[in-house]
Amino acid sequence: MSAAALGAILLPCTAFADLPAIAQRQRGEKKTFTDNEITEGFLKIAFGAEYHLAGRVDRIRKYDGPVRVFADGSRADRKTQLAKIVADIAARVQHLDIAMAGSSEDANVQVKLVRDRDLHRTIATFYGSERAREIRSSLDPQCLSGFRKNEKFEIEHSDVILTVDNGDFVFFDCAYEELLQSLGPINDTASVPWTMFNDNVSMGYFDVYDQYLLNLLYDPRIKPGMTVQEVKALLPDVLTDVRAWVRKVNNLP
Template sequence: MAAFRTVFGLMLLVTALAVVGNFLANPARAESIGGFSDDELMDGFQKTVFGVEYGSVAAGSSVKKFESTVLVRVINLADKDRQRQIAGFVSQLPRLVRGLDIRMAGPGDNPNFTVYVVDRADYTDTVRTDVLGTSRGAAPGQCLVRVYPGSLGIVRSTAVIVSDEGDSLFRRCMVEEILQGLGPMNDNAALYASVFNDRSRHDSFMPFDRAVVSMLYDRRIRPGMSRSEVGTLLPRVLADVRRSVR
C-alpha cells in the first residue's frame, strides 16, 4: 500500500506490505516473461511505476529511480540477524536487472538505502523514529519502505523489515521493500505474477518483476518522465529487456 506526504516541499513516499490473501492465478505463466505479452508487461510497468493507491495523483505522476550507485546499509536491531540474506539478495540484483548499479555499502561509503531489520515488538517505534521522524502516527503494514525522490532521481530510501515472524514473511518483505525502494512503488491486485501485489504469495524476485524493474532502469527511462513520455519509449525498451530477462 502506498501513501504520499509532502513535508517542507519534499515529496516523501511511503509504501507498506499488508498481506490480505493467497490469490494466485495461472502459476505456470509466472515462471518466465515469455508467458506474458508485451501489453501485459508494459501495463505492469505503468501500474507499479505510476499507480497510486492513496494520496494525490501528482505523487505518482512521474518516474522515480536512482541515477547514482545504490549503496545499501543494514542496521540490525533484531535477535535474528538477517544481514547475510539481505547482502545475498542485493548481490544478485545487478545480474538480474540490466542498468541497475547496486551493492552493499563498504567502509567509507555514504549509504543511500538503509534497511532496518527489527523484531515485531520494535517495528512501530523504528518506523516512527527512524523513518517518519515523529513520536506519533501509524506504522502501516507488516513492513515498510520510504522513498525520498528528487528532481535528479531518488535521493535515498529507508526500509523496515521484520525478522521474527517467519522466513517466508521476511523474504517477502525483503524482496518487495527493497525493490519498491528502487522506484516501482505501487501495489496492484491485478498483478498476480508479481510481488507488487499484497494478494499474491510470492516471496522471490519474479520474472515479471525483473522485467518491470529492468524497464525502469533502462538508460532511456529518466527520473521525472511522465506516463505519456515513457509510453512512447516502452515498446523499444521492452524489446531489449526481453533479450536479457528470462
C-alpha cells in the same frame, strides 16, 4: 558470473530456492507474458503510490546512479541473507548498479532490521507518531519502505524497515518487495496478478514478471521525471531489449 565470458549468463532461480514455500511458488510461476501484460503492469507500478506522503506521483522515479545498501541490526544471519538478496537483484537488473555498503555513511538505502514487536515504534521514529498511526490503519504493514526524491524525480535516499523474527519466508518476501519498491516502483495494484507489488501476492523471490518491470524502469532510456506518455512512446523498443536480457538470465526459451 564467470559464464559471461562464454557468452552466457547462468543464474540460479533464486538465492533461497531450498525453502519449500519458495520452491512451491516457483514451480507454479508464470513466465510467459504478452507485451501488453508487461506494459500495463509497468505503468501501474511505476506511476502512483500505494501510500502518498508528499509530492507528485505522476512521473518516473528512480535512482540515477549507484545504489548502496546498508543493513542496521543485530541479526548477522539476516544481514547475510539481505546481502544475497541484493546480489540477486544486481544480477537480474541489467542497468542497475546495486551492492552492499560497508557503512551507513556510504549508503543511500538504509535497511533497519527490527523485531516485530518494535516495528510500529520504529515506523514512528521515521515518520512521527501521527503518520505512523495512519500507516498502521491504512496498510497494517509487516515491513515498509519509502524514499526521498529531488525536483528532478531522482531518488536520493531510501529507508526500508524489515522484521527479522516472523520466519524466513516473510523475511525474504518483505526484503525483495521493499528493496525493489525503494528503487522506484512504489505503487501496489491488485489488478496485476503476477507481481509482488500486489498485496494479495507473496513471492519470497525475484520472479520473472517483476524482473521485466525493474529492467524496464532501469533501462537508460527511461529517465526520472518522464510522464506516462513519454514512457509509452519508448516502451516498445525498450521492451525488446529487456525481453532478451530477462530471457538470458533466466534461461527461458
